[in-house]
Amino acid sequence: MRRILGIVLGVLLLGGVLFIAFFQGHDPEPTATKTVRGVIGSEKSEFFHDPDVVKALAAKGYTVKTETSGSWAMDQLALKELDFAFPSSSEPAKEVEAAAGVKGAQETKPFYSPLVVIARSNAAKVLADNGLAKTTGKNTGTLLMGPFLKAAAEDRTWQQLPGSSAHAELTGTVFIKTTDPATSNSGALFLAATSNVANGNNVVSDDAGIARTAPLMRKLISVQGALEPSTDDPFRAFISGSGEPLILVYESQVASLLLQKQDPGDMVVLYPDTTVNTAHTFVPLGDKAKDLGTLLATDPKLRELALRHGFRPQDGVPEFTAATAPHAAYLNPGLTGIRQVGTPTVKNLMALAARAKGQGDTP
Numbered sequence: 001m002r003r004i005l006g007i008v009l010g011v012l013l014l015g016g017v018l019f020i021a022f023f024q025g026h027d028p029e030p031t032a033t034k035t036v037r038g039v040i041g042s043e044k045s046e047f048f049h050d051p052d053v054v055k056a057l058a059a060k061g062y063t064v065k066t067e068t069s070g071s072w073a074m075d076q077l078a079l080k081e082l083d084f085a086f087p088s089s090s091e092p093a094k095e096v097e098a099a100a101g102v103k104g105a106q107e108t109k110p111f112y113s114p115l116v117v118i119a120r121s122n123a124a125k126v127l128a129d130n131g132l133a134k135t136t137g138k139n140t141g142t143l144l145m146g147p148f149l150k151a152a153a154e155d156r157t158w159q160q161l162p163g164s165s166a167h168a169e170l171t172g173t174v175f176i177k178t179t180d181p182a183t184s185n186s187g188a189l190f191l192a193a194t195s196n197v198a199n200g201n202n203v204v205s206d207d208a209g210i211a212r213t214a215p216l217m218r219k220l221i222s223v224q225g226a227l228e229p230s231t232d233d234p235f236r237a238f239i240s241g242s243g244e245p246l247i248l249v250y251e252s253q254v255a256s257l258l259l260q261k262q263d264p265g266d267m268v269v270l271y272p273d274t275t276v277n278t279a280h281t282f283v284p285l286g287d288k289a290k291d292l293g294t295l296l297a298t299d300p301k302l303r304e305l306a307l308r309h310g311f312r313p314q315d316g317v318p319e320f321t322a323a324t325a326p327h328a329a330y331l332n333p334g335l336t337g338i339r340q341v342g343t344p345t346v347k348n349l350m351a352l353a354a355r356a357k358g359q360g361d362t363p
Helices: 002-025 042-049 051-059 071-076 090-100 121-129 145-153 185-198 207-222 232-239 251-259 292-298 300-308 317-323 346-356
Strands: 034-040 062-068 084-086 108-112 115-119 133-135 140-143 246-250 268-272 274-276 279-284 339-341
Touching: 034 042, 042 051, 042 062, 042 232, 042 251, 051 062, 051 300, 062 292, 071 090, 071 185, 084 090, 090 185, 090 279, 090 346, 108 292, 108 300, 115 121, 115 185, 115 251, 121 133, 121 140, 121 268, 145 185, 145 207, 185 207, 185 246, 185 274, 185 339, 185 346, 207 346, 232 246, 246 251, 251 268, 251 300, 268 274, 279 292, 292 300, 300 317
Parallel strands: 034 062, 034 084, 140 268, 274 339
Antiparallel strands: 084 279, 108 279, 115 246, 115 268, 133 140
């Protein structure tokens, strides 16, 4: 009997040791407690689909399901079926709140990303040699908005810029490929910045300002032909070696590419010397997701992952500078020499977008 008891105790002891050893070497899988659904700008899709982000959110009790939409089109969606919206700036967030009947919702701005123009090296050199840009290194520089917009107003072609004849790919009117300003945040904020410069470095705030700047806005948009719904496809086309020589994208797209050690190819990153801050704005549409925005903004692991995807965390200039230090040849972490300007009201910005697309009143 003693022998049997000893064997039983020995087995139990061995089982306990193995159990402890197993769980010391294996972290228990986190269990998500609730599923929330939301709509996001496409530039955040890779972030939310990153397995490490999924795991970090699950550890905090969330399974996050997303669909993508142009930020300025989100207010047209069936918002009652969603728990949150996450447009790319605060302006369309206001429209989402109004459409969803949640005015005064506790918005959060977990991260932001300025707009940049990516250029082929030949295009950047020609722009710089003609006073439309200023390069500060082989792969970065500044787009001089005043001179560039003057060239656009004059319908300047690449062939009219000295030095372009050596580059057969630089033909036709000089323009920046953007997204649709009526539905996409980057396209709308491009108009916000360019209209500011065209309006004597003042925010367009009335019908007179709209009328004064609309002809140039129309030129900037009409020359592009078909407009893209998001920056994703033009960016991928550029990286693959096709597409236009000048494309408006988010800095986060460039930074993410570099941080993930992917080849940027023939790319020069030009920061417009006048720009609008693009703070990605989280809008909870109900109680289920009311704390998710704050979690994205404050959780150390999620901030680290946002950095990995090229975003600048809230109050995170030092973090961004440190994370991107190996790629300083392409980026401007401190946004040195960049003038950040205000945005027209939603009404005025959408009026500018309509006029830029040839809709609404003619000047």
